[in-house]
Amino acid sequence: MSLAKTQATLETLRNETLAKVAAVTDLNSLNQIRVEILGKKGPITEVLRGMKDLSAEDRPKVGSFANVIRDEITAAIEARKTDLEADALNEALAKETLDVTLPGAQVKQGTRHILTQTMEEIEDIFVGMGYQVVEGFEVESDHYNFERMNLPKNHPARDMQDTFYISDEILIRTHTSPVQARTMEKHDFSKGALRMISPGKVFRRDTDDATHSHQFHQIEGLVVDKNITMGDLKGTLEVVMKKMFGADRKIRLRPSYFPFTEPSVETDVSCFKCGGAGCNVCKYTGWIEILGAGMVHPDVLQMSGIDPEVYSGFAFGLGPDRVAMLRYGVNDIRYFYQNDLRFLEQFKGE
Numbered sequence: 547m548s549l550a551k552t553q554a555t556l557e558t559l560r561n562e563t564l565a566k567v568a569a570v571t572d573l574n575s576l577n578q579i580r581v582e583i584l585g586k587k588g589p590i591t592e593v594l595r596g597m598k599d600l601s602a603e604d605r606p607k608v609g610s611f612a613n614v615i616r617d618e619i620t621a622a623i624e625a626r627k628t629d630l631e632a633d634a635l636n637e638a639l640a641k642e643t644l645d646v647t648l649p650g651a652q653v654k655q656g657t658r659h660i661l662t663q664t665m666e667e668i669e670d671i672f673v674g675m676g677y678q679v680v681e682g683f684e685v686e687s688d689h690y691n692f693e694r695m696n697l698p699k700n701h702p703a704r705d706m707q708d709t710f711y712i713s714d715e716i717l718i719r720t721h722t723s724p725v726q727a728r729t730m731e732k733h734d735f736s737k738g739a740l741r742m743i744s745p746g747k748v749f750r751r752d753t754d755d756a757t758h759s760h761q762f763h764q765i766e767g768l769v770v771d772k773n774i775t776m777g778d779l780k781g782t783l784e785v786v787m788k789k790m791f792g793a794d795r796k797i798r799l800r801p802s803y804f805p806f807t808e809p810s811v812e813t814d815v816s817c818f819k820c821g822g823a824g825c826n827v828c829k830y831t832g833w834i835e836i837l838g839a840g841m842v843h844p845d846v847l848q849m850s851g852i853d854p855e856v857y858s859g860f861a862f863g864l865g866p867d868r869v870a871m872l873r874y875g876v877n878d879i880r881y882f883y884q885n886d887l888r889f890l891e892q893f894k895g896e
């Protein structure tokens with residue numbers, strides 16, 4: 547092929563290619579053109595390969611002309627590529643417009659259960675008085691739940707606390723009192739007095755009604771040391787009741803019976819709603835029964851390896867479900883366990 551003819555071929559190729567590049571509307575087709583024209587099997591490579599047939603004089607001329615053509619085509623392809631990419635981006639942006647002024651999807655925030663809130667509040671009061679918080683077992687043995695609490699097999703007071711048995715010896719606990727025995731037997735008095743509370747779930751074979759549930763909560767309390775008296779019990783309960791129900795509250799102790807305390811008392815607090823005058827909350831008595839308590843029975847101390855001649859203590863059991871019902875005017879304990887958001891959402895806490 548002559549020099550002039552080769553140059554003419556390359557020029558035609560360039561003009562055709564530039565026209566194709568200008569007409570192309572997508573990146574894929576553009577790439578195809580690049581491969582077809584500039585690739586190893588393309589016309590430019592072919593021209594360069596055919597140079598061996600040219601005279602030594604023409605060879606560099608064809609070579610540099612071919613390079614110029616190739617550079618022009620390459621530049622045109624690159625420029626078109628940049629344009630097409632920009633178009634694609636603009637199109638995507640136009641399609642994906644967000645209206646940032648639309649209101650966002652509200653994330654629903656939960657809240658701790660009102661019973662959890664109530665229990666934590668009571669825990670805080672006791673922790674502030676130097677009590678440790680001890681966790682017990684919801685599945686307990688007959689031994690700790692009853693026998694160590696001075697309720698031997700066939701003791702009539704077991705009737706009030708019938709429960710669900712896993713086997714003859716294993717049950718779900720009827721009260722948090724077994725934690726007393728478990729804590730006492732481990733306590734090292736050389737490190738100071740034993741002061742503990744233990745909150746948690748308890749279970750009884752109760753018929754569920756507005757004031758009874760087969761599952762409810764207790765907070766056990768226990769103090770053991772030398773010279774602990776009924777005065778300590780009364781003073782402690784009075785401070786706690788004032789913190790829970792208001793500084794004007796009074797308490798009243800009435801004789802009662804628990805196998806694991808002697809003497810035993812029922813503790814009433816003066817009504818926080820009417821101040822004692824009588825209203826629907828206190829059933830027109832001025833007093834609200836709030837917890838059971840007493841001096842730890844010497845046999846209970848003895849069974850836990852503590853000498854009742856040297857040590858004495860008091861214990862109490864408080865029902866946070868009842869505390870929450872009284873405080874918030876909840877008239878059915880079952881609301882606490884139905885997980886109805888309309889109920890739970892009313893107690894957002896802080």
Ligand code: PHE
Nearest residue numbers: 721723804838839861862863
């Ligand atoms: N365990 C008792 C109950 O469930 C409550 C209680 C605890 C009473 C500690 C006295 C002392 O009824």
